Amino acid sequence: MNFDNDDIQFDKLIVQEVAPRDGLQIEPTWVETADKIALIDQLSTAGFTRIEAGSFVSPKAIPALRDGEAVFTQIERRAGVIFVALVPNVKGAERALNAHADELNLVMSASQTHNRANMRMSCEASLVGFGDIVRLAKHFPVSLNATVATAFGCPFEGKIDEDRVVSIVDTYREMGIDGITLADTTGMANPRQVARLVKRVLQRVPAEALTLHFHNTRGLGLANVLAAYEVGARRFDAALGGLGGCPFAPGASGNICTEDLVNLCDEIGIPTGIDLPKLIALSRTLPALLGHDVPGQLMKAGRNCDVHPVPDYVRAI
Amino acid sequence: MNFDNDDIQFDKLIVQEVAPRDGLQIEPTWVETADKIALIDQLSTAGFTRIEAGSFVSPKAIPALRDGEAVFTQIERRAGVIFVALVPNVKGAERALNAHADELNLVMSASQTHNRANMRMSCEASLVGFGDIVRLAKHFPVSLNATVATAFGCPFEGKIDEDRVVSIVDTYREMGIDGITLADTTGMANPRQVARLVKRVLQRVPAEALTLHFHNTRGLGLANVLAAYEVGARRFDAALGGLGGCPFAPGASGNICTEDLVNLCDEIGIPTGIDLPKLIALSRTLPALLGHDVPGQLMKAGRNCDVHPVPDYVRAI
Numbered sequence: 210m211n212f213d214n215d216d217i218q219f220d221k222l223i224v225q226e227v228a229p230r231d232g233l234q235i236e237p238t239w240v241e242t243a244d245k246i247a248l249i250d251q252l253s254t255a256g257f258t259r260i261e262a263g264s265f266v267s268p269k270a271i272p273a274l275r276d277g278e279a280v281f282t283q284i285e286r287r288a289g290v291i292f293v294a295l296v297p298n299v300k301g302a303e304r305a306l307n308a309h310a311d312e313l314n315l316v317m318s319a320s321q322t323h324n325r326a327n328m329r330m331s332c333e334a335s336l337v338g339f340g341d342i343v344r345l346a347k348h349f350p351v352s353l354n355a356t357v358a359t360a361f362g363c364p365f366e367g368k369i370d371e372d373r374v375v376s377i378v379d380t381y382r383e384m385g386i387d388g389i390t391l392a393d394t395t396g397m398a399n400p401r402q403v404a405r406l407v408k409r410v411l412q413r414v415p416a417e418a419l420t421l422h423f424h425n426t427r428g429l430g431l432a433n434v435l436a437a438y439e440v441g442a443r444r445f446d447a448a449l450g451g452l453g454g455c456p457f458a459p460g461a462s463g464n465i466c467t468e469d470l471v472n473l474c475d476e477i478g479i480p481t482g483i484d485l486p487k488l489i490a491l492s493r494t495l496p497a498l499l500g501h502d503v504p505g506q507l508m509k510a511g512r513n514c515d516v517h518p519v520p521d522y523v524r525a526i
Numbered sequence: 527m528n529f530d531n532d533d534i535q536f537d538k539l540i541v542q543e544v545a546p547r548d549g550l551q552i553e554p555t556w557v558e559t560a561d562k563i564a565l566i567d568q569l570s571t572a573g574f575t576r577i578e579a580g581s582f583v584s585p586k587a588i589p590a591l592r593d594g595e596a597v598f599t600q601i602e603r604r605a606g607v608i609f610v611a612l613v614p615n616v617k618g619a620e621r622a623l624n625a626h627a628d629e630l631n632l633v634m635s636a637s638q639t640h641n642r643a644n645m646r647m648s649c650e651a652s653l654v655g656f657g658d659i660v661r662l663a664k665h666f667p668v669s670l671n672a673t674v675a676t677a678f679g680c681p682f683e684g685k686i687d688e689d690r691v692v693s694i695v696d697t698y699r700e701m702g703i704d705g706i707t708l709a710d711t712t713g714m715a716n717p718r719q720v721a722r723l724v725k726r727v728l729q730r731v732p733a734e735a736l737t738l739h740f741h742n743t744r745g746l747g748l749a750n751v752l753a754a755y756e757v758g759a760r761r762f763d764a765a766l767g768g769l770g771g772c773p774f775a776p777g778a779s780g781n782i783c784t785e786d787l788v789n790l791c792d793e794i795g796i797p798t799g800i801d802l803p804k805l806i807a808l809s810r811t812l813p814a815l816l817g818h819d820v821p822g823q824l825m826k827a828g829r830n831c832d833v834h835p836v837p838d839y840v841r842a843i
Contacts, residue, residue, distance in 0.1 A: 399793035506744050
């Protein structure tokens, strides 16, 4: 792809909004269930086709999301919007299915150490649990996605062997899990690595089933999106306001910011179907909701087209 | 260029450190002359070949840099390091030459409105002043660079005609100014626009004479660097800690962060010659010097190779 070719028609880039899950899970301030539902209902009218609306993990591990059932059963369901639930094990899957999640997102790390830190079990034990979830899910109208966390690097182990990531993708697919997410859990990916690994994975997984999940920990989130898009990836996780981070990964910080990503796409000419002004307005409600500033940059700077008034001293020159 | 080609040998990327000028000019806290000199002396041992060490503008307009003479005459001059001074007019050029700046950086905006806001004069008047500076500089052992500010967008006027930017570049070169900087003063550029405009300018200016100056206002700074590098640009401004912003451009925020850029290059395999651990240590001194947090991300997150200790509860699993 040549970004500098004026005549190019870009494919749609699908943004999966993950702020209600990856964004809120690390917040120390309790967000009321009604506020979570209102946030998700606002998001689902902004043009998203996929929203990760919560997780069904132990309330002891992630107290911020202990109200998953209430959230999933009370949000407004909208035609064309898939509501995804992160689940760590078969117990979580049962809860998510009871709450009518449209899709389950299973998570295992490529790094054994991070999987033990995050999931409190070995990768092998995680895969046994995935098998149970796949068997259970067959009886429900639900789709399955599985994430390879720390796919681009681990905060404990450092570099992750790319062959191992590809092999996990193959295992997921052989188990009957259609959707695959490659997650850069603590923002260690670089665009060259992303292009190389995504190219390999796209030989095994169709673009419509592959999601890239980047964090902006070292400032490379949007550069990584472009690198992945250029080699054929079309679906990306992002969080309103750039919220997020993994409570069990030291040094983790925010997801790539949804409105910053949509602005990039708007400026380049990549269609997303998402209402950017609505998103900016929603993002600007987050500091009051959470009690702190958020990393998103567009909600502070505004769009390029939001020009500033000319100061009086300039008019006088 | 294919970033995903394992065998590629990347050209060197030259980072011009601009924190002492573009970084400090907007700081409300006065930084002592001795502290500025110490910062520049530290930077000049970190592997930079070019440092924009200050500006010679009206002390009323930019009080933070009113000690330009003292800084330029007291910093340690080091073989192979070019110390650049920003100058707005012939009076500033005289001051910079008296202080033995190695290079003068002249600035005019592509946007008439921003030039009036920033330089208090029309573009035409700026160019007349540039002529005077060029004539003066002939008598000194000094090189000249001229910046096209707001080359990718103006906070007052919005879009900037690319033909106008190219035409200004031609004018600069015809006046005998060798070095050219394209500046995205308020972070409005996107990678597609960058690739298109840089390609055009590289048909007129050799890569070794062209500098790209990006701000990270909307999170696209490093993506823009990669887009420019891919079409042949090799020299980039960046500020330690991601400091910076133009006092006369509403919405302006920090430059791209030097250590975040060098980390990107290190991770991808692009040589810079810069000592990243030294840079991170230096960036971590900035909050105490300036009295506030800085936007740089690597100085908070650390490098990928700085792995974290495995928690005890993980060892027990």
